[in-house]
Every structure is written in C-alpha cells, then in structure tokens.
Amino acid sequence: MTSVDEPARPNGRIRDAARTQAEILDVATKEFARAGYDGARVDEIAARTRTTKRMIYYYFGGKEQLFTAVLERAYGVIREAEQRLDVEHLDPVAAIRRLAELTFDHHEQHPDFIRLVSIENIHGAEHIAASERLGKIGSPALDVIRRILAAGQESGLFTADVDAVDLHAMISSFCFFRVANRHTFGALFGRDLVAPEQREHYRTMLGDMVIAYLTAERAGD
Secondary structure, eight states: OOOOOOOOOGGGOOOOHHHHHHHHHHHHHHHHHHHHHHHOOHHHHHHTTTSOHHHHHHHHOSHHHHHHHHHHHHHHHHHHHHHHOOOTTSOHHHHHHHHHHHHHHHHHHOHHHHHHHHHHHHTTTHHHHHOHHHHHHOOHHHHHHHHHHHHHHHHTSOOSOOOHHHHHHHHHHHHHHHHHTHHHHHHHHSOOTTOGGGHHHHHHHHHHHHHHHHHOOOTTO
8 A cells, every 4th residue: 555645634624534534525425425345436436525536545545445444434333233133132032033124224215335345256255255344244134143043943943953153144135136136126127125004024034934944844844
C-alpha cells in the first residue's frame, strides 16, 4: 500500500477522523453496490463526500482496500446482530424460527449488502480471502445454531441430524434469493418477492421450511 501523507483539510476545517471515514464508507457502500467493483470510481466517491480523493487514499490506501473496508463493515452489521440475538429463553423450535427471522429481516433491510456479496462472488471472494478481519469474524449464528440443534435433539423436538453450516446455508439462501432475484423473478413469474403485503407470508414460510426440515423423518431412520 502506497504511503500518503495526511492532506490539508478542505477550507482548513478540522474534521473528526472517525466521522470522516464513516462518511466515506457510507458513500462508498452505495457506489460499489450501484456500479460494482470495476465500475465504481474513487473520484465519484470523493465528489459525493465532504472530503478529497487524496483523503480517501490516506485513510484506506486505495480502491481495493476501500472495497474491503466496505465489505468488512457490511458483514460486521449482520455479525453484530447475530451476537445480540437472545434465544436462550426460547424452546428450540421458537429459537430457530427467531434466528431465521433475524436473517430475513437483515437481508430485506440491507439490499446493498446483497449487492456487495454478489459483486464479491463475481470476483471470487478475493477481498474477503485477503481480509484478516473477515477471516476472524466468523459467524456467531453458527454457534447459536449449534446450541439450538443440540437442545432440539436432546429434547426430541428435532429428529434430523443436521449440520449447522448446512442449516445456515438453507436460511441464508432463501433470504438472499428473495432480495437478489426480486426483479428477475418478478419479470418471469409476475410476483414481487419483496412486496410489503407478502412479507409475513414469506417470513413465516421460511420458518416453516426450516422447522419441517429439522423435524422430518429421514429415510432409513
């Protein structure tokens, strides 16, 4: 990463570094989600913030590092929500439904996250693979899922022997598809998966699918 000396603040104003970086990340999130990694321009991001291109390079080092920082913050939001999730007082069925609803709500409320993840997949997850922070952040949801699965199996409520990562993928895939494929699905089938009047239908359907999977009798059992 090229070293860049801290530039003078525009108009001589002293800006709070954390606030400036947050503003840059806010705008960069929108720009990368709109234009993709290749299409996004640091010049455009600078123009839409109260800072300069040189300031962006000072704080983040370059476009690649800025995109990685955007991903880190985006993943941090869902991981923080997972950490705050309290399902210890719920029975296993209610607990796994609540966890599924958390993912459903987050993905619906953060369409830019869906776009950013899609863009990163196009690039082979190279930025995530290179991020030490994302490598350590993991998914608190997996620990929660493992505890819920263990409690459900111990109580006899869950009959299936399910891997936590598989269940996480099942929940995430439904929530991700609903937002990512909204427009193509609507064009092909005439149904808006994110229509407000259908929200509770799909939210309930997700929970029902997960619970049915966990309580289904398997061949050979």
